[in-house]
Amino acid sequence: MKIGIISDVHCNLPALLRALDEMGEVDEILCAGDMVYEYRFSNPVVDVLRQRGIKTVLGNHEEVILSQDGQRMRRDGVISPENLAFLNSLPKVLETRLDGKRVYMVHGSPWPPEKEYLYPSHPYIPRLAKIDADVVILGHTHYPMIRQVGGVLVINPGSCGEARDPRHDFRLTYAIMDTSTGEAVIRSFVSPDEGRGWGEETAPQETEEGEGIYGRE
Numbered sequence: 554m555k556i557g558i559i560s561d562v563h564c565n566l567p568a569l570l571r572a573l574d575e576m577g578e579v580d581e582i583l584c585a586g587d588m589v590y591e592y593r594f595s596n597p598v599v600d601v602l603r604q605r606g607i608k609t610v611l612g613n614h615e616e617v618i619l620s621q622d623g624q625r626m627r628r629d630g631v632i633s634p635e636n637l638a639f640l641n642s643l644p645k646v647l648e649t650r651l652d653g654k655r656v657y658m659v660h661g662s663p664w665p666p667e668k669e670y671l672y673p674s675h676p677y678i679p680r681l682a683k684i685d686a687d688v689v690i691l692g693h694t695h696y697p698m699i700r701q702v703g704g705v706l707v708i709n710p711g712s713c714g715e716a717r718d719p720r721h722d723f724r725l726t727y728a729i730m731d732t733s734t735g736e737a738v739i740r741s742f743v744s745p746d747e748g749r750g751w752g753e754e755t756a757p758q759e760t761e762e763g764e765g766i767y768g769r770e
């Protein structure tokens with residue numbers, strides 16, 4: 554079974570569509586949260602995730618929208634009723650089985666503080682081996698990572714909307730996991746709107762596929 558994994562779209566519709574297009578045929582897609590910004594919403598981005606049945610967890614930005622602080626955004630009709638219902642249906646943690654693999658997905662950290670950024674060098678990374686799962690999926694850092702810790706394969710797909718990782722020229726990323734081999738790869742691509750302004754649709758560019766460039770860290 555082939556699983557596509559995305560995270561931290563942050564309202565970037567052209568990049569989301571490119572990631573979904575480039576990953577090709579997959580059996581399931583997971584999203585580790587932060588589809589949008591707490592101060593800016595994108596119904597088209599959430600429409601794509603909702604309509605494609607992408608299993609998603611709440612990111613910190615969605616949590617703000619659903620909190621007291623997001624009252625005005627919810628009240629002013631910025632969010633379509635379908636998308637608000639979708640946000641309200643999302644769990645903070647998703648625990649599921651895919652092709653027999655126990656998958657645990659959370660946006661930030663499984664332990665308090667939940668908004669901790671579990672960068673590749675964070676001391677919590679080895680602790681992820683203690684989670685009762687075969688695969689742990691994280692988001693939030695925008696730093697892609699694939700690492701085996703004990704019996705747990707840790708995957709952070711990075712961000713397919715707002716690149717923040719200087720290690721790889723700020724390219725956008727997503728992950729593909731193959732449940733039959735138990736392995737995952739990071740694929741990177743250039744943002745469709747690079748240098749042309751935020752979120753603007755542009756003509757298709759040459760894509761420099763970076764599959765496997767991160768390898769197993």
Ligand SMILES: [Fe+2]
Binds near residue numbers: 660694
């Ligand atoms: Fe986040």
